[in-house]
Amino acid sequence: MRKPPATVDLHADAFLEDWEDYTADELMLESIDFLRSNLDAAIYWEMSEIKFIHGKGKGILKKLIFKELQEYKDNGSIERYYTSYQNEDIVVVVIGI
Numbered sequence: 001m002r003k004p005p006a007t008v009d010l011h012a013d014a015f016l017e018d019w020e021d022y023t024a025d026e027l028m029l030e031s032i033d034f035l036r037s038n039l040d041a042a043i044y045w046e047m048s049e050i051k052f053i054h055g056k057g058k059g060i061l062k063k064l065i066f067k068e069l070q071e072y073k074d075n076g077s078i079e080r081y082y083t084s085y086q087n088e089d090i091v092v093v094v095i096g097i
Contacts, residue, residue, distance in 0.1 A: 006049075008053065011055055031064075047095055049093060051092050081093045
């Protein structure tokens with residue numbers, strides 16, 4: 001498992017070469033899967049925190065991300081998460097190791 005970068009861009013065009021071939025719903029699912037794989041790697045590598053860029057838009061992706069992060073928090077995998085003070089388009093996840 002590779003160590004993820006400290007900040008991960010969840011915009012589909014940042015990690016999918018053929019993102020134009022996906023529907024909007026498929027892109028949302030791909031972004032959530034990308035979040036999971038990077039967050040799981042950050043937990044594995046015992047990183048203290050990781051940041052995810054979700055952007056502006058209609059806020060649909062942000063809501064899905066926060067729902068996913070709440071599940072990680074509820075099962076004890078992360079300590080907390082919050083919107084970055086410097087940029088509201090970024091969520092900071094504190095793993096708490």
